[in-house]
Amino acid sequence: MAAGVAAWLPFARAAAIGWMPVANCPMPLAPADKNKRQDELIVLNVSGRRFQTWRTTLERYPDTLLGSTEKEFFFNEDTKEYFFDRDPEVFRCVLNFYRTGKLHYPRYECISAYDDELAFYGILPEIIGDCCYEEYKDRKRENAERLMDDNDSENNQESVPSLSFRQTMWRAFENPHTSTLALVFYYVTGFFIAVSVITNVVETVPCGTVPGSKELPCGERYSVAFFCLDTACVMIFTVEYLLRLFAAPSRYRFVRSVMSIIDVVAIMPYYIGLVMTNNEDVSGAFVTLRVFRVFRIFKFSRHSQGLRILGYTLKSCASELGFLLFSLTMAIIIFATVMFYAEKGSSASKFTSIPASFWYTIVTMTTLGYGDMVPKTIAGKIFGSICSLSGVLVIALPVPVIVSNFSRIYHQNQRADKRRAQKKARLARIRVAKTGSSNAYLHSKRNGLLTEALELMGTPEEEHMGKSTSLIESQHHHLLHCLEKTTGLSYLVDDPLLSVRTSTIKNHEFIDEQMFEQNCMESSMQNYPSTRSPSLSSHPGLTTTCCSRRSKKTTHLPNSNLPATRLRSMQELSTIHIQGSEQPSLTTSRSSLNLKADDGLRPNCKTSQITTAIISIPTPPALTPEGESRPPPASPGPNTNIPSIASNVVKVSAL
Amino acid sequence: MNRCPRRCRSPLGQAARSLYQLVTGSLSPDEVSLALMCRARPEGLEQLQEQTKFTRKELQVLYRGFKNECPSGIVNEENFKQIYSQFFPQGDSSTYATFLFNAFDTNHDGSVSFEDFVAGLSVILRGTIDDRLNWAFNLYDLNKDGCITKEEMLDIMKSIYDMMGKYTYPALREEAPREHVESFFQKMDRNKDGVVTIEEFIESCQKDENIMRSMQLFDNVI
Numbered sequence: 001m002a003a004g005v006a007a008w009l010p011f012a013r014a015a016a017i018g019w020m021p022v023a024n025c026p027m028p029l030a031p032a033d034k035n036k037r038q039d040e041l042i043v044l045n046v047s048g049r050r051f052q053t054w055r056t057t058l059e060r061y062p063d064t065l066l067g068s069t070e071k072e073f074f075f076n077e078d079t080k081e082y083f084f085d086r087d088p089e090v091f092r093c094v095l096n097f098y099r100t101g102k103l104h105y106p107r108y109e110c111i112s113a114y115d116d117e118l119a120f121y122g123i124l125p126e127i128i129g130d131c132c133y134e135e136y137k138d139r140k141r142e143n144a145e146r147l148m149d150d151n152d153s154e155n156n157q158e159s160v161p162s163l164s165f166r167q168t169m170w171r172a173f174e175n176p177h178t179s180t181l182a183l184v185f186y187y188v189t190g191f192f193i194a195v196s197v198i199t200n201v202v203e204t205v206p207c208g209t210v211p212g213s214k215e216l217p218c219g220e221r222y223s224v225a226f227f228c229l230d231t232a233c234v235m236i237f238t239v240e241y242l243l244r245l246f247a248a249p250s251r252y253r254f255v256r257s258v259m260s261i262i263d264v265v266a267i268m269p270y271y272i273g274l275v276m277t278n279n280e281d282v283s284g285a286f287v288t289l290r291v292f293r294v295f296r297i298f299k300f301s302r303h304s305q306g307l308r309i310l311g312y313t314l315k316s317c318a319s320e321l322g323f324l325l326f327s328l329t330m331a332i333i334i335f336a337t338v339m340f341y342a343e344k345g346s347s348a349s350k351f352t353s354i355p356a357s358f359w360y361t362i363v364t365m366t367t368l369g370y371g372d373m374v375p376k377t378i379a380g381k382i383f384g385s386i387c388s389l390s391g392v393l394v395i396a397l398p399v400p401v402i403v404s405n406f407s408r409i410y411h412q413n414q415r416a417d418k419r420r421a422q423k424k425a426r427l428a429r430i431r432v433a434k435t436g437s438s439n440a441y442l443h444s445k446r447n448g449l450l451t452e453a454l455e456l457m458g459t460p461e462e463e464h465m466g467k468s469t470s471l472i473e474s475q476h477h478h479l480l481h482c483l484e485k486t487t488g489l490s491y492l493v494d495d496p497l498l499s500v501r502t503s504t505i506k507n508h509e510f511i512d513e514q515m516f517e518q519n520c521m522e523s524s525m526q527n528y529p530s531t532r533s534p535s536l537s538s539h540p541g542l543t544t545t546c547c548s549r550r551s552k553k554t555t556h557l558p559n560s561n562l563p564a565t566r567l568r569s570m571q572e573l574s575t576i577h578i579q580g581s582e583q584p585s586l587t588t589s590r591s592s593l594n595l596k597a598d599d600g601l602r603p604n605c606k607t608s609q610i611t612t613a614i615i616s617i618p619t620p621p622a623l624t625p626e627g628e629s630r631p632p633p634a635s636p637g638p639n640t641n642i643p644s645i646a647s648n649v650v651k652v653s654a655l
Numbered sequence: 656m657n658r659c660p661r662r663c664r665s666p667l668g669q670a671a672r673s674l675y676q677l678v679t680g681s682l683s684p685d686e687v688s689l690a691l692m693c694r695a696r697p698e699g700l701e702q703l704q705e706q707t708k709f710t711r712k713e714l715q716v717l718y719r720g721f722k723n724e725c726p727s728g729i730v731n732e733e734n735f736k737q738i739y740s741q742f743f744p745q746g747d748s749s750t751y752a753t754f755l756f757n758a759f760d761t762n763h764d765g766s767v768s769f770e771d772f773v774a775g776l777s778v779i780l781r782g783t784i785d786d787r788l789n790w791a792f793n794l795y796d797l798n799k800d801g802c803i804t805k806e807e808m809l810d811i812m813k814s815i816y817d818m819m820g821k822y823t824y825p826a827l828r829e830e831a832p833r834e835h836v837e838s839f840f841q842k843m844d845r846n847k848d849g850v851v852t853i854e855e856f857i858e859s860c861q862k863d864e865n866i867m868r869s870m871q872l873f874d875n876v877i
Contacts, residue, residue: 007720011772012742013876014779015755017787018794019815020869021860022839027869030876039716054719100723 007056043081044095049088050081057098064122066098090117097123105132111139149416150423169247186303189240193299196233199226200293234270237263237296259302266296309413313406320405324398328365331394335361335387342380349376360384365391442491444477695728697769706770707777713877714773721769729766732756746820754814758794780877784870788857802850808836 020027042058044051044066061067076083084091090109094117097103105114105128118125128136163171172182203219203226219226241263248254269289301307314321336357343351350373351357360373364387375384484490697703703714722728724738732753739752759767759775778790793799797807812832819827843851843859860866 007716007723008738009742010717010780010877011776012739014776014873015739017779017791017870017873018751018755018758018811020872021788021791021795021843021856021866022812022815022835023865023869024835024838026865027872030872032875039712056716 044091045076045079045081045083046086046088046091047084049091051091051095053095053098060098060101061123066094066121068122070122086120087113087117090114094118094121094123097127102129103127103132104129105136107135111136111143115140145412146415146419150419166247167249169243170249173244173247185240189236190300190303192233192236193296193303195229196237196293196296199229199233200296230270233296234267237267237299241267259299262295262298262301265292266299269293305413306410309410310406313402313409316409317402317405320398320401324395327394327397331365331387331390332358332361335365335383335390338383339375339380339387342377342383343375346376346380351375351380361387364388366395367391438491440473441477441480444473445481695766695768697728697773703770703773707773708781709773709777709877717773717776717877718769721772729768730772731766735759735767743818743820745822746818748814748818750810750814751818754794754797754811757797758790776877780873784861784867785857787870787873788860789853792853792856802852803856804850805836805840808839808851809833812836812839 039054039056041052042055044053058066058071065071071082074082074084089106090113093104093106103123103125115125125136171178172185176182176186204217206215207218207221208215241260244260244263245251245254254260269292272289301311333354336354339360340351340354340357343349343357351360357373360375362368363370363373364384367388369388375381480491697718700711700714703709704711707714709717725734730738735756736749736752739755740748742748756767757763759771761771761774775790778786782790792803795803795807795811797810809832812835816827816832821827840849840851842863843856845855845859860870
């Protein structure tokens with residue numbers, strides 16, 4: 001029952017009064033309307049735009065979101081309205097559907113966005129009204145084709161390593177661009193097709209005279225050479241055909257396909273000729289068979305997309321072509337008959353029979369006008385002129401249809417190629433975005449530890465450092481971190497040096513002091529530039545300031561050994577941080593010392609990576625008098641402050 | 656109330672117009688503008704409230720539904736049949752709908768306006784039992800001569816059975832409507848004169864308990 005007439009149900013029920021006096025038995029009880037609500041207005045707030053409608057309007061379609069109790073999930077108690085966080089433009093169409101019973105598709109709307117909205121509201125697109133249904137279906141088909149094209153090209157370009165030999169061969173045949181060998185094969189076959197066609201043509205050219213006989217065509221003069229060429233070409237074609245047959249996923253389907261039939265027809269005459277050279281009678285038929293060799297030229301359609309498009313167009317315009325042929329035939333027969341009878345009277349007329357007049361009619365209708373047959377009587381001339389005029393019309397009518405079909409298919413192919421080219425750029429951009437997000441994870445992992453440390457210290461100013469990442473991001477990173485902990489593995493980034501460092505240190509979580517120092521000494525020198533690289537990559541501006549400061553500070557130090565140790569400390573500190581244990585409080589204590597000393601540096605280093613903060617650490621030895629002596633005795637001191645895993649911390653302070 | 660102009664009904668005028676359109680190739684502008692002009696607006700809400708027994712809110716709901724389906728404000732027979740047929744997808748309800756249309760169209764001008772519609776509904780849904788019986792009698796009396804003949808009743812009966820459609824259990828027999836009419840007349844026709852007058856009808860219905868009970872079904876329709 002259509003929704004619009006739901007409002008008329010009371011009338012239909014009232015009209016049943018006509019049956020009552022006639023009925024012989026009592027009527028069933030009527031259903032009671034339990035909650036006899038007065039019809040009320042409900043407010044639908046869609047992304048800020050308020051729509052209002054009667055409740056009963058929405059209840060006309062009880063199996064959609066708005067018509068069922070599902071909409072209660074979206075009821076906002078505070079504002080007493082239903083809030084939907086969706087597109088208000090499409091909602092307009094949806095609501096009109098409830099009001100009028102007709103769903104329309106707006107032309108300006110993207111088809112997939114519209115489909116998504118319909119799916120959300122639980123409305124089937126099939127009920128789109130006739131006025132808009134065609135447009136909707138066309139756009140949908142276009143979109144599906146586009147997606148299919150994309151998928152096809154994706155499938156083609158994905159390198160699936162686990163293909164069998166047969167499958168690789170088939171892929172090589174179908175897409176020559178997949179491997180060099182395939183490309184070579186492609187060009188070689190193309191070359192041989194061309195050679196074969198040219199030899200067929202040149203065979204018939206008169207090639208100079210052998211003294212004593214008439215002019216011979218080249219084929220007979222150099223018959224051996226041509227025979228060898230032909231044999232070579234046919235061998236190549238046969239090998240190619242057999243290879244394709246072997247590699248085809250479905251041999252039966254392959255044998256039935258057009259291209260394989262062309263292949264067979266191209267090579268058959270040669271073999272038949274080999275078999276039948278002796279028999280004189282059949283050699284006439286054999287000569288006819290040689291005509292089929294010209295079909296080799298169709299093998300070029302594998303090499304040319306334009307040819308394929310042409311063939312596809314002709315196939316899709318089959319009905320128009322058929323109509324053209326049919327109407328032409330009709331017209332030819334009519335005019336031939338008329339001309340024959342018109343010219344019957346005149347003497348020595350060429351129009352000897354109706355089939356003979358066919359030739360005249362065809363030549364005239366296609367406006368060729370050879371002039372070998374012309375009407376002589378006046379009636380004949382009149383009908384002849386009518387014939388040529390109508391010929392123009394009949395031919396001109398179906399041609400634009402064919403042309404437009406070809407143009408459409410051709411443009412579609414152009415678009416497909418363009419999309420494929422753009423796809424690469426698009427995929428590259430997507431890849432960059434993905435690596436960006438995984439980099440962000442590692443980056444924030446390091447930052448997060450510093451933030452924790454700072455928070456432990458309890459200073460309010462540093463706390464806001466962690467809030468630079470959004471809540472969602474930090475939760476996501478926490479999730480990834482939990483996964484790392486569970487599996488005991490760690491995410492790697494594209495930066496090879498960075499990954500090397502993290503992996504080496506990972507295995508040495510609990511090692512003793514000397515080993516650790518040794519390790520760091522070895523790795524410090526060569527890894528020194530790399531420690532800066534991540535920071536450089538992410539915060540170029542800040543690190544340059546820090547690093548420049550740092551380099552300035554090193555010159556102030558009296559002890560020239562300190563740069564090395566400082567590097568090491570920096571090294572170790574950074575690595576320890578990446579391990580993710582809870583010792584950063586030491587660094588913070590150091591950094592706090594540093595911070596008090598150098599206010600200008602503070603904001604820069606705080607907001608950037610840990611490495612930069614660490615860079616500032618070596619300065620305390622410079623500023624405090626007991627700098628050099630600090631390393632060994634300082635170990636017990638800060639130690640007391642740190643409750644947890646002290647072993648690593650010790651190493652830090654030892655430096 | 657606005658009425659459709661009378662000129663649209665003259666057959667001679669229509670013939671002349673169509674001939675003119677054939678010759679000049681114009682695309683019947685008159686019919687188009689005619690449809691646009693055939694628009695009726697009901698009288699005010701207060702008047703309808705007085706005339707019928709519906710409350711203001713009920714009238715509002717009724718009018719909204721009415722106007723939604725018939726934006727021009729009047730229902731003609733085709734429209735009426737089409738709306739009614741949507742409630743009975745299986746059978747053929749067109750004959751019964753015609754009878755209904757004639758019953759609603761009290762002034763017999765070929766169209767049912769909102770006033771007619773609501774007046775009929777008011778009687779059926781809010782009227783007394785006698786009113787309802789009167790209305791039903793009016794429905795049965797096809798030629799409005801004050802009595803129901805067997806032929807009229809047979810037509811009505813056939814139209815009701817038509818609404819059921821072909822696929823019923825048990826299958827519809829040819830004689831079923833006629834037999835039903837016979838039993839009806841048995842019950843209703845007191846003086847056995849072959850017609851049922853209004854008094855006989857009302858009297859017999861009042862005596863029949865089933866009919867009385869089913870008349871009360873209409874109290875809660877709206």
